[in-house]
Amino acid sequence: MTTPIPGPVMVAAGCGGTGRELAAYSGPDGLDGLDFVTRSITLDARMGGPGPRVEEVPGGLVNAVGLPNPGLEHFLATELPWLVRAGVRVVVSIAGSTMGEYADLARRLSRAPGVAGLEVNVGAPDEVGVGLFEVREPYHSASVIAAVRREFPADRPVLAKLRPDVSRIVEGARSCHEAGATAVVIGNAVPAAFPDGRSGGLSGPAIAPVALRCVAEAHRALPDLPLIGCGGVHDLRSANAYLDAGATSVQVGTALLHDPTTVARLRADLSRSHQEM
Template identity: 75%
Template sequence: MRLGPVMVASGCGGTGRELAAFTDLVGLDFVTRSITLDPRPGHAAPRVVETPSGLVNAIGLQNPGLEHFLATELPWLVRAGVRVFVSIAGATMGEYADLARRLSRAPGVAGLEINIGAPDQAGSDLFDVREPYHAASVVGAVRREFPGDLPVLAKLRPDASRIVEGARGVVDAGASAVVIGNAVPAAMPDGRPGGLSGPAIGPVALRCVAAVTEALPDVVVIGGGGVASEQDARRFLDLGARAVQIGTALLHDPTTVARVRAALTREEDPA
C-alpha cells in the first residue's frame, strides 16, 4: 500500500481548492473532511478557539452530504491529481455501510478513512464507537462494501489506555491501516464538547503510536497529532509509523505539507 509519507489530515485541507495555491496537489494523499450521508450544518459558532498550544474545535462535522460531495468536490480533487481518501462518518452501522457502498462505485477514490474517533461524539449523534468492539463492527461493515484492493484506514482517538486493543480490533475486522490519531476530547470555553489538536497532543499521539507499533509490529500505522515540521514527522516515522498526517499546522501555514514532504523526501533520497 503506497502512502504518504505525508498526508493532509481530515478536515484541515478544506475542499482541496484552498490548498492549491500553496501546494502541488499532484500525487498528494489528501483525506477529505468527514462526509456523512446527509448534509450537516455543523455546530453553532464559535467552533474553533485557540489555546496556548493548539486548537479546540467543535465543528460538528459540517459537510455538504454525500450527493453534493460526489457531484462537485470529488471530481475537482480527482482532476487536480490528488489521491483522495474519503473520510466517512455515520450515525449507525447501516450508514457507514451505505457510504462505503456508494463510494465504492465513485471513480477516483483511492481509499476510505473511517472516522471512528470523533472527540465530540457525545454531542454529535454519531455512532458511539468508544468501545473497541463497536469500532471493529463498523470497520467490518465498511470492508464488506468496499473493494478489497483499495485501502480502508481506521482513524482512532489517541486513547493511551485502550489503543492497542482498539487497533487490534479494527485490523482484525479488515482495516488496512490505523490512523493514530484524532483530536483529543476537550471542551470549548463554554463547556461544549470539542477536540484538542495541535502541538499539545503530539506527545499523547506519540505514546499511542509507540504502544501500537511495539505490540503489533505488522500493523500499518499512520501517525499524527501536532505535526508541523520535519522533526515532528520524524518522531512518528522513527517509531515505526508508515506516514504522518498534518492537520492544525495547515490552518496556520498552508505550506506545511509541501515543506515537510520536501524535507522528508530529500532525506530519503540523498544525491
C-alpha cells in the first residue's frame, strides 16, 4: 500500500494562521481540497517569543516567533474541527522538547478525526532557544521520526521537516526516510540574526538558492524519496524550479504574508500548465 503524498501545493507550517485568515483569499472553492500544514502544535500552550518577532530584510524575513500555539487540547477542540468542516486536508505540524512528547502528540493525533498526516518539525533554526528537542545530528532527527511513526497509522504520511543544510541534507533525509518518514520537507528557516543580534530564522526568497541546491542533492542521492520544496515559492516559475530539481510538491510560506492569494493563484497556474502539457 502506498502512502499518499500531499501536494502539489501546500500551505507551509505557521504561515496560514488557523486557516480562517486564508479563507477569503482562496478562490471560488475556498479552502476545499487545500493541503494545509498547521502551525507547530505542542502538548501545552505557548505564548511565543517577545516582540518584535518578525522583521523584513532584503529578500525575506527574519523571525523569532517562538512557536506560539494554543496547545494540543485546544487545537483539537477548536481549530481542527473548523479546518475539517472547510474541506481542508489537514497536516498537523508537531514539535516537542523530548521524544516522548513527539510520540504522545502522534498517538493522540492519530485518533483525531480529520488529521490527514503529520509534519514533524525537526529543523527549527534555534531549537534550544525555543525549548525543543535538540537535533544536532541526523540520527537525532531519525530517532524522533521513528518515535512518531510507531504511534501514527502507516497509511497516513509522516513528513520530516529539515533545515536546508547542504553539507548534511542527504544524510539527514536518508536517516529520516529509513526511520519511517514518508517524505522530507526541505526548506525550514535557516539560523540568522536580527539587526540587534537576537537569534532568529531567515525565510523567503533569500534562502531559495540554498534550498534548491539541497533538493537537487537529496534527489540525486535518493531518487525514490519524495521531497517537498519550501523557501521562496511565490509563483509558477519558483515552484517549477523546485519541481525541476526533483521535488514532488512545494510549500508556500513567507509569500502568504505579503499576498494571501498566492496559494490559490499557484494551484490554478500549476493545474493550467499541466493541462497544457
